[in-house]
Amino acid sequence: MTATPLTEDPVTEFTLKDQDGEVVRAFGLIDYGYLFSHELPEQDWVVPYLVPSGDQVMIYSKAGHGKSLLMLEACAEQVRN
Numbered sequence: 001m002t003a004t005p006l007t008e009d010p011v012t013e014f015t016l017k018d019q020d021g022e023v024v025r026a027f028g029l030i031d032y033g034y035l036f037s038h039e040l041p042e043q044d045w046v047v048p049y050l051v052p053s054g055d056q057v058m059i060y061s062k063a064g065h066g067k068s069l070l071m072l073e074a075c076a077e078q079v080r081n
Helices: 032-036 067-080
Strands: 002-005 011-017 023-030 045-047
Touching: 045 067
Parallel strands: none
Antiparallel strands: 002 011, 011 023
């Protein structure tokens, strides 16, 4: 299999092809040096550093690892503030 870059962007798009040249998967690789060398814009948070305002968030893990407790605690903190 070969990975071929498609663009020169900080997030470089690649395609993965099998031995017959068929595209198996397209994915992006992040240039972390570029990413961390720039100032990020201010972000409004619903739950600080967990749930950004105006975005969707998915929290997942195996059963019994505290997802529901985490969300209950985040909701209770919002009520307290």
